[in-house]
Amino acid sequence: MAIAGLEKGITAELVTVTDAVKVYGRHKVLQDISLIIKQGECTALVGKNGSGKSTLLRMLAGLIRPTTGIRQAREGRLVTGYVPERFPPFTFTPWEFLLSAAAIRGMEKRAAGQELTDFMNQLGMENFMHVKMTQFSKGMLQKINLIQALMGAPDLLLLDEPLSGLDIKAQETLLRLLAALKRSGTAVVMSVHESTLIEQIADRVLLMKNGRIIKETSETALAASSVTRIVFRGIDPGTAQGLSRLSEATDYAAAEGIYELEVWSDATDIMLRRILDSGGSIVMVNPQEGMDILLKDGLNGLLNAAKGDR
Amino acid sequence: MVALARFLLKSYTRKHAYFAPLAGTLIAMFLLYSYKPNPVMDSYAVTSVFLFIGASWTGLTFLNHGSPQQEQLHIIHIGSMRRYMFSQLLAMLIPIVLFAILFIVYPILTHMFGEPVRLQQLFQATCGHLVMGMLGIMLSLFFQRAWMPNGTQATALLLILVIVSIGAKPIIAILPISLAWLHWLLPPVSPIMDGLLNSSKSAPGEVWGMIGWSLIYILLLGVAYMAISIRRDART
Secondary structure (H helix, E strand, O other): OOOEOHHHOOOOEEEEEEEEEEEEOOEEEEEEEEEEEEOOOEEEEEEOOOOOHHHHHHHHHOOOOOOEEEEEEOOOOOOEEEEOOOOOOOOOOHHHHHHHHHHHHOOOHHHHHHHHHHHHHHOOOHHHOOOOHHHOOHHHHHHHHHHHHHOOOOOEEEEEOOOOOOOHHHHHHHHHHHHHHHHOOOEEEEEOOOHHHHHHHOOEEEEEEOOEEEEEEEHHHHHHHOEEEEEEEOOOHHHHHHHHOOOOEEEEEEEOOEEEEEEEHHHHHHHHHHHHHOOOEEEEEEEEOOOOOOOOHHHHHHHHHHHHHO | OHHHHHHHHHHHHHOOOOHHHHHHHHHHHHHHOOOOOEOHHHHHHHHHHHHHHHHHHHHHHHHOOOOHHHHHHHHHHHOOHHHHHHHHHHHHHHHHHHHHHHHHHHHHHOOOEOOOOOHHHHHHHHHHHHHHHHHHHHHHHOOOOOOOOOHHHHHHHHHHHHHHHHOHHHHHHHOOHHHOOHHHHOOOHHHHHHHHHOOOOOOHHHHHHHHHHHHHHHHHHHHHHHHHHOOOOOOO
């Protein structure tokens, strides 16, 4: 596979992954991954659960090694911020934990204290600075999770479901913070389920499936990266499988006479016509980015209208 | 590394995972000194074995006390797996030193010995305790969850190794002569215990030789651990 990003011309590569494969037991979690992460670029990883997004983030972070292939980081110090999907249940207050994390990173105590106070204020956590995190809700823990990664002006920021559990205000704040970091040269790689993040800060979207990057889309063509899920019935399994083998189809599943086909969104009409021509009956059409993400709010209305008609 | 070692120790103590090994080791020591007078080096030989057991137990609970995500964050914050592992080792040395001080000082302060402790005895006993503590820690490294995800199996195997190490002398004695080389593979717990027990009868060089061999053994284990672990993935 061509190295994603090469065609744009490399300016400041932070991490390069070349032909990486990750195997756990007999299961290939990542396959043939080639990727360049550059300064100031925001990459969104989309795909269903189990498609390999979190594993790829951990590989980019240097937490896991490729079974085969190469992961190479920029020479010299690369300050990395990483937001794991689940924040560990620390028996510390945010003040204790974040100051310790800063000290481990080698930050000066006073500067770290100032920075963490700013982040806590921005995320509305100023009153919980000295409260044990064992009493925190999921959203509050996610805010601390984000702050520990944002502190120390990271060169590379890796976010696994960063908006998970955040209220609307915190989501907006995070978007603002990420945009500012990106402007200052931080590379951001995030696995996301929310179209808002993709639309507002992503420069490219990598669609992952079964551990592979199956499509890369640049900022100008984000809508084209979306896929549509079509659920239909009324035709024999052989015909349905034949449709799934067409180039427009990206995924296929069948159960008890109901078929689910995922197609590139720009080929939805063609595929719908083919299903109807084959004698099939459409049960549902769901535009998404590989995992139930609606690309535009406007689509909600269309979808609801379609449901109403049925 | 000092900052991470400090954080790891705080995290460990706040989870109270240290309590069982600490209590077990203290109970053993108080039982030993439940009567007096006691012989100096014999008592120190026994408490050094207590420290070996306590250190391997403490080491295992320490290495397993954090979640995989905690380990991931620490590696990211400190910048590499190598520095993370050195920080862990540094943190584990602290309880060992504290245990060693307690085992050495307690019987002196409470007048448990029937004779005054000579400076050479004190020095040999201190080194013996520290070496035994480090041996315990080194063994626990290979049985942590990152290496053996099945905790029960890991604990059982560590216990077997601890028991065999302590009883190495009689165990090797009943094995065929062709297997006598096995004693070079086992942690040198039994020889140090013997060295401390017989320190008055044997030449001082013999005891120091044993301690020296133990330090080489610890170094080899440490190098092997680092060489293998540096290539491992963070827990997920």
